[in-house]
Amino acid sequence: MAARVFLLIGIICLIISFILYKGIKIPIGRLPGDIFIKKENFVFYFPIVSSIIISIILTLIFSILFRR
Numbered sequence: 869m870a871a872r873v874f875l876l877i878g879i880i881c882l883i884i885s886f887i888l889y890k891g892i893k894i895p896i897g898r899l900p901g902d903i904f905i906k907k908e909n910f911v912f913y914f915p916i917v918s919s920i921i922i923s924i925i926l927t928l929i930f931s932i933l934f935r936r
Contacts, residue, residue: 872933898915899915900917901916901917902914902916903915903916
């Protein structure tokens with residue numbers, strides 16, 4: 869069971885590193901509902917909706933992979 873989790877984490881890391889290496893734009897980011905405050909010398913960005921979407925996607929993936 870632990871080997872399967874480490875293998876999955878490794879595959880996910882490889883996919884993410886490939887995406888970052890190639891510079892592929894992921895359409896998740898600055899969605900409506902994300903908190904973005906920009907002042908003169910201050911920028912605050914909290915991707916709450918993006919975090920919820922990523923959480924839902926990962927929950928679906930893990931529930932499919934680790935179904936008993």
